[in-house]
Amino acid sequence: MKTRKFRASSVPRIPSTTLFILVAAFVLSLAQDDHFFDKASVGVLPDQSVDRALDTGQVSGLVPLRTLAINPGTRRPVNVLLLVPYNNSIPWAYRKIMPALEIALQRIDADQVLPNHYLRMRYFDSKCDDSHSMNYAINAYMDKKGDAFFGPCCDYALAPVSRQATFWQVPLLTVGAEAPDFLTFKFQKFRTLTRAGPKNLQDVSDFLIMMIKSFHFTKMSIVSLVFVTTL
Template sequence: MDHRVILVAFYFFVIHKGSSQDMKRTEDGKHSYDLVVILPKDNMFEFSLSRILPGINIAAESKRVKDIVPNIVFNVMGADSGCDTKTAPLVAIDTMINKTVDAFLGPVCDYAAAPIARYANHWKKPVITAGGQARAFINKHEYFITRTFLVYSKTGEALADIVADELGFNQHLLIYRYDPNDITQKDCFFITNGFHDAYMKKINNFDIQVEWFREEDHDFKHDILKYMIYDTRGMLSYSVFKISPF
């Protein structure tokens, strides 16, 4: 993702809201705009602070951005989201108390983004993220968030169109990875949920089975033998989806 595009989006947000007069000013009269980047510190995530923050800093100081928004100076600060529901909102609240935030970049993790996107609606602070892909973020009355990347609801709609209209399948089994003790890695669940929701809206009487597994001890051969061979006898069509971003 080109972070310079996000910085330009912030500029137009400020102009659209007519709030630039309220912005802080530097000694040379330019507007000072504080960006808080909330991402996990742990490098097990592809979108960790150490991987993403340098790119945002480079973008903020780039000639291209300075040419487009010459009167704005971006102050970029990184904060650890923990990729969880506790750490991320506390970080956001701390920055609001200290008045060091004009806009949030991130979080990416859905469970970290959700509470911040709710509070941002009250704070009137924009939240722009490449995450927040879960179907629930469609509700703009609850979540004050702009998502710049692929969202699972749209993926589900596209897949539902293919399965129903092009392939004509009438019964499905969705298999996805899910660990109930780990709320940070639920991409498979959110992707499956996006498809399930889209298909249920397309065909009200859709018969669907859902099974979840833990990657380390799962046997897909067992799924094929149990569901596809036995259950498809005499049926017109049947499909098994292993939906996983990994």
């Protein structure tokens, strides 16, 4: 398979303000459970249609389940591929991610952060699966509709997409990448990856051990939410 060389001039340099807004929105959205947005200005496919199509299996795997854009006018698009699972039991599911991204799009448009371009997001259900995620990423890249990737967030789905994005020189933003390897091999395998979530799970455990030793705790209890899903 022939690979397409990346041309820096083909994709506009996104200002740091835009990246900050999108990163903040992506992270803060994890606390959101309700879906809300201005339907008059954002989105082209209603939630009901997405739910119905997914529940009945009437959507082709290569058809975006949703496309978001705000008042494009004559501006050039920056195509963002959003790869998150639809399964709502997962912390970064579609319904929890989309509200904040829609707000971010409205904010970017209102502040004219990208005066000559607009962000166009195309959503696909990653299913937290490596094969589905890679399939969408490859097709988006070959169709020249993958200027940037948001997600995948599940590590097994993220790893192959992020490795390939390095060769494509496509920026990838995720709130996942919790495995230590994403940090250890950042400059060898995951050069275009930006992690907006926790550093990694190993550092969380190291922090707890240091805290226990520092305060000389001898007894402690851990309260956790059991994460169970069938994908």
